Amino acid sequence: MNRIVTLCLLAGWVSIVAPVHAKPIRDAAGEFAAGKALLAHADFEEALKTFKTAARKDAENQEYAQQYALLRQVIKLRKDCPREQDPERWLKTAGALRAYYYDHQIHAEALPLDQERYRRQPSAESAVLLAETQLALGRNSEAAETLGNLPDGQTSARVGVLHGLALARLGRIDEAKKLAEKPEMETDEAGPLYFLDLARVRVLLGNARGALYALTRSFQLTPPSQLDALKSQVKVNAEFSSLLEHPDFAQVLKTSSRVEESGCSKGPSCGQCPKRATCGQGKAQKSDD
Amino acid sequence: MGTARRVAWANLFARAVLSIRTATVKERARSRQDVDSGHRPLAHKAHLFNGTRMRTTRRAIQLGFLLLTLGGVFVFRGNAERWCPFGGIEALYTYVKEGNLACSLAVSNFYILAAVVLMTLLLRRAFCAYMCPIGTISEWLQRCAAKVGVRPFRVPPSLDRSLSVLKYTVLAIILYFTYTTAELVFRGYDPCYALISRHGEDITFWAYVVAGIIVIGSLVLTLPFCRWLCPLAAVLNPVSRVGLARVRRDGEACLDCGDCAAACPMDIPVDKVEQVTAARCLSCLSCVDVCPARSDGAMTWGPPPWLGRRWSNGVLVGILLSCTAVAVMASYVFPLPSFVKTRGQAPEVTAAVDLDITGLTCRGTANLLVYFLERDDEFELKGYLKLEAWPGPGAAPARVTFDPSQSSEAAVKQAITEPYYDALGGLWRFSPFVIKGYDPLGIDEDATEEGGAQDDVVEEEAAEEYGTAGG
Numbered sequence: 001m002n003r004i005v006t007l008c009l010l011a012g013w014v015s016i017v018a019p020v021h022a023k024p025i026r027d028a029a030g031e032f033a034a035g036k037a038l039l040a041h042a043d044f045e046e047a048l049k050t051f052k053t054a055a056r057k058d059a060e061n062q063e064y065a066q067q068y069a070l071l072r073q074v075i076k077l078r079k080d081c082p083r084e085q086d087p088e089r090w091l092k093t094a095g096a097l098r099a100y101y102y103d104h105q106i107h108a109e110a111l112p113l114d115q116e117r118y119r120r121q122p123s124a125e126s127a128v129l130l131a132e133t134q135l136a137l138g139r140n141s142e143a144a145e146t147l148g149n150l151p152d153g154q155t156s157a158r159v160g161v162l163h164g165l166a167l168a169r170l171g172r173i174d175e176a177k178k179l180a181e182k183p184e185m186e187t188d189e190a191g192p193l194y195f196l197d198l199a200r201v202r203v204l205l206g207n208a209r210g211a212l213y214a215l216t217r218s219f220q221l222t223p224p225s226q227l228d229a230l231k232s233q234v235k236v237n238a239e240f241s242s243l244l245e246h247p248d249f250a251q252v253l254k255t256s257s258r259v260e261e262s263g264c265s266k267g268p269s270c271g272q273c274p275k276r277a278t279c280g281q282g283k284a285q286k287s288d289d
Numbered sequence: 290m291g292t293a294r295r296v297a298w299a300n301l302f303a304r305a306v307l308s309i310r311t312a313t314v315k316e317r318a319r320s321r322q323d324v325d326s327g328h329r330p331l332a333h334k335a336h337l338f339n340g341t342r343m344r345t346t347r348r349a350i351q352l353g354f355l356l357l358t359l360g361g362v363f364v365f366r367g368n369a370e371r372w373c374p375f376g377g378i379e380a381l382y383t384y385v386k387e388g389n390l391a392c393s394l395a396v397s398n399f400y401i402l403a404a405v406v407l408m409t410l411l412l413r414r415a416f417c418a419y420m421c422p423i424g425t426i427s428e429w430l431q432r433c434a435a436k437v438g439v440r441p442f443r444v445p446p447s448l449d450r451s452l453s454v455l456k457y458t459v460l461a462i463i464l465y466f467t468y469t470t471a472e473l474v475f476r477g478y479d480p481c482y483a484l485i486s487r488h489g490e491d492i493t494f495w496a497y498v499v500a501g502i503i504v505i506g507s508l509v510l511t512l513p514f515c516r517w518l519c520p521l522a523a524v525l526n527p528v529s530r531v532g533l534a535r536v537r538r539d540g541e542a543c544l545d546c547g548d549c550a551a552a553c554p555m556d557i558p559v560d561k562v563e564q565v566t567a568a569r570c571l572s573c574l575s576c577v578d579v580c581p582a583r584s585d586g587a588m589t590w591g592p593p594p595w596l597g598r599r600w601s602n603g604v605l606v607g608i609l610l611s612c613t614a615v616a617v618m619a620s621y622v623f624p625l626p627s628f629v630k631t632r633g634q635a636p637e638v639t640a641a642v643d644l645d646i647t648g649l650t651c652r653g654t655a656n657l658l659v660y661f662l663e664r665d666d667e668f669e670l671k672g673y674l675k676l677e678a679w680p681g682p683g684a685a686p687a688r689v690t691f692d693p694s695q696s697s698e699a700a701v702k703q704a705i706t707e708p709y710y711d712a713l714g715g716l717w718r719f720s721p722f723v724i725k726g727y728d729p730l731g732i733d734e735d736a737t738e739e740g741g742a743q744d745d746v747v748e749e750e751a752a753e754e755y756g757t758a759g760g
Binding site: 052055060066068069070072073092095096101103133243 | 413475628706710712715716717719720721729730
């Protein structure tokens with residue numbers, strides 16, 4: 001009887017423990033997804049190993065190899081950045097790292113960089129970068145303080161929108177309205193992120209039509225290669241959930257980009273090239289062969 | 290095959306042979322008479338070569354080049370754009386100014402252009418009548434229309450002259466926009482490109498509208514595109530004006546029947562001139578073919594008399610084929626790079642690395658390669674730099690020349706393949722280039738392990754050293 005009980009207990013233990021210890025067999029896509037998940041938790045070294053495994057398992061997939069190469073470079077830059085003596089090179093390195101962190105939504109890693117940049121070069125530009133990160137991390141009062149401390153001469157539409165967003169999130173609606181509902185906020189010189197933040201503020205201020213207008217402008221100014229990702233983010237972002245029911249929201253999601261973009265470089269470097277839409281991709285190669 | 294049919298075939302063959310022999314005997318007799326009477330033996334010699342056989346020869350050459358083009362495009366899926374002489378005209382300015390060519394063009398365009406110009410200097414616009422696929426299709430369409438009773442509409446000479454100016458306008462517009470943008474901006478509207486690119490991805494609806502207009506025009510007019518619209522014709526006409534070989538008419542022997550003028554596809558009044566000097570003459574020799582008095586030397590074709598000898602049709606065919614063959618060979622034997630970019634002054638000692646790069650498909654991607662070579666991060670290549678490339682499908686060859694005291698082969702490869710942070714754009718740019726035989730990530734070096742997940746490679750070291758396995 002004892003033996004049966006022991007065997008049952010053993011079987012039970014194995015059935016519980018074995019799946020925990022067994023390494024799941026993943027395909028390349030699984031490895032890559034796991035690497036991204038590790039990256040989201042800022043586990044760079046493990047993510048690098050996983051990306052390498054993904055690239056090995058599917059050598060044809062250029063994205064896996066590219067992400068592996070990029071992360072390897074980022075890890076090196078993370079080590080070099082604190083040791084960098086040349087202020088200009090430090091700024092560039094910090095910018096490169098920040099771009100990577102923002103691409104992968106690792107805002108917590110960007111915060112010390114932005115704080116350091118603000119410490120080294122206190123200006124509206126560095127304050128905006130710092131406030132962006134603080135807002136992304138939900139540190140709204142810190143963001144409001146960062147932007148509120150700027151002298152009047154250094155404020156801009158961008159500062160106004162971010163400050164308004166911080167205040168609106170803190171429930172200081174009237175103050176936020178004063179900052180974010182000025183006519184000059186709909187400037188033609190701003191980028192897609194500016195209008196995205198303007199839409200955020202307007203949602204919080206209950207101005208749905210203004211928010212939809214800002215979203216439309218943001219989509220129009222986003223390069224075609226990044227537009228689908230942005231639209232997907234907007235659809236699942238809780239900040240825009242109140243817009244989902246709006247009758248015009250579906251129409252706004254159909255907005256197409258007005259930015260010209262080269263297919264090979266994802267930038268405007270190919271000028272008038274008639275093949276710019278597909279240059280360097282499979283279709284273009286087929287027509288050339 | 291039945292006996293009766295075999296006999297019928299044998300009779301037909303015998304009759305054909307007999308007629309040729311009879312004709313030959315008659316020719317010889319006439320030749321003897323001519324010699325006896327001291328009457329233009331050279332003209333008679335010309336007739337022997339320039340008889341009705343030329344039409345057959347021309348059609349055979351046309352068919353050969355048409356099949357070569359269509360086979361090259363649709364069977365071997367080649368890039369026919371690289372063999373278009375007009376491509377050489379379009380690419381010339383950018384190549385001289387910037388050292389590179391517009392997308393899909395190559396140095397072969399220059400070689401074939403040189404060959405066509407040489408042909409034109411010797412044979413006038415024979416390229417158009419014998420080799421150009423558009424000319425062939427246009428001519429054959431009209432012949433098909435004639436078979437079903439559609440007679441070509443003859444354009445009055447004054448209107449013909451006015452319409453002829455159009456091709457110079459077309460040439461000017463194309464060259465202006467091509468030279469200012471350094472790209473083939475009209476390619477999407479070009480019916481020839483629509484065909485040879487197998488409906489390439491940048492073809493617009495208008496390319497087929499233009500193609501339709503040319504096809505319909507060819508049914509009711511004689512060579513409308515070649516006469517009034519072809520920009521290559523606009524380039525060749527001034528050369529053709531001083532071309533060596535010409536059709537000549539002997540006023541004494543001429544019967545003034547006007548058949549020669551009626552047969553001319555370019556509406557040249559051959560019956561009114563002693564020598565055809567019109568630049569648009571195609572050297573098709575239709576006028577000579579139809580002349581009833583050609584045996585008397587009324588119509589002859591050849592170089593100026595001071596050269597002493599007349600040319601046979603064989604010379605014409607030989608010049609066409611040899612010029613083309615030399616151009617094709619030259620593009621392989623002397624493959625000048627179609628993309629050249631230099632930075633800085635060359636030092637006394639330079640080093641070069643030859644690479645086969647995937648992703649280097651056109652001028653746009655070659656510019657992107659320069660963008661990576663001229664990066665300003667830790668993979669920066671200092672000092673002199675020269676890129677010579679032959680962009681194309683697959684692994685395209687490229688040569689990078691550098692200053693060995695400031696750079697190295699490994700650094701060149703890293704600069705090409707490593708991601709680059711674009712500080713201006715605020716984003717990371719990935720290199721789309723893969724160097725054949727070079728594994729910058731060290732991914733392949735221990736790929737023999739199952740999945741590679743359990744390997745002991747220290748990622749940290751790899752990150753610091755930027756493994757350069759292979760190469």
